Each structure stands twice: as structure tokens, then as C-alpha cells.
Amino acid sequence: MLFINVIGIGLMVLIAWWFWWRTPTVHSSQEGKVQIRVANGSYTPAHIRVPAHQPVTLTFVRDDASPCADRVLFPDLDIQSNLAVQQATSIEIPPLTPGEYTFHCQMQMYRGILSVE
Numbered sequence: 482m483l484f485i486n487v488i489g490i491g492l493m494v495l496i497a498w499w500f501w502w503r504t505p506t507v508h509s510s511q512e513g514k515v516q517i518r519v520a521n522g523s524y525t526p527a528h529i530r531v532p533a534h535q536p537v538t539l540t541f542v543r544d545d546a547s548p549c550a551d552r553v554l555f556p557d558l559d560i561q562s563n564l565a566v567q568q569a570t571s572i573e574i575p576p577l578t579p580g581e582y583t584f585h586c587q588m589q590m591y592r593g594i595l596s597v598e
């Protein structure tokens with residue numbers, strides 16, 4: 482019984498780590514174009530640095546067919562888009578003032594940060 486509990490807790494910790502605590506890959510772009518892969522519960526890169534006051538094109542390539550990855554939302558920017566499976570979807574981000582802008586799927590399992598600096 483104790484053994485089963487240990488496995489259960491271990492699994493919960495692993496799932497929590499997978500979704501929330503993994504250090505995201507940081508990607509800096511000066512050219513104003515970034516490609517982001519959507520697969521296995523994460524955006525790659527999940528942390529994107531871009532210069533302020535310049536438009537940026539983010540191209541999401543969705544490899545995950547699960548409904549979870551269906552849609553990407555930028556709540557602070559009032560931008561959202563559907564992502565088609567096995568296709569590239571480009572989203573135009575307008576010039577922004579410096580700050581951190583999060584983006585995520587509807588359920589916030591996929592999460593990313595756009596750092597404008």
C-alpha cells in the first residue's frame with residue numbers, strides 16, 4: 482500500500498515538473514522571426530526574447546494532435562489563433578513596450594513567455 486502511494490506521489494511530482502518547473506529553453510531573436518514547435522506538452526523554445534518596438538512574427542508548428550494544443554492565446558495582447566496539426570501558423574505580434582507577455586493553450590498546459598527588452 483505504501484509502495485503504491487510512493488509511486489503515485491512520484492508520478493504527480495513528475496507531471497508537475499514536466500508542465501510547470503522545467504526550465505524553458507531561451508531563444509533570442511533580432512531578426513523578428515521565431516519558429517516555435519508545439520509538441521509533447523511544451524513550446525520549444527518556450528522563452529523567447531525579442532527587441533522592443535519592433536514587430537515580430539511567431540510561427541507555431543504544431544506536431545501534437547491532442548485538442549490541448551488546438552489554440553494559442555496571448556491574453557495580454559488580445560491575440561489568439563487556432564493551430565492546425567502538422568502545419569505552420571504565423572502570428573504577427575505588433576511592436577511592444579518592454580515587458581513579459583505570456584502565451585499558452587486554452588488549459589494553460591502549454592506555456593511560454595515572450596520577453597520584450
Ligand SMILES: [Cu+2]
Pocket residue numbers: 548549550586587588589590591
Ligand atoms: Cu492545453
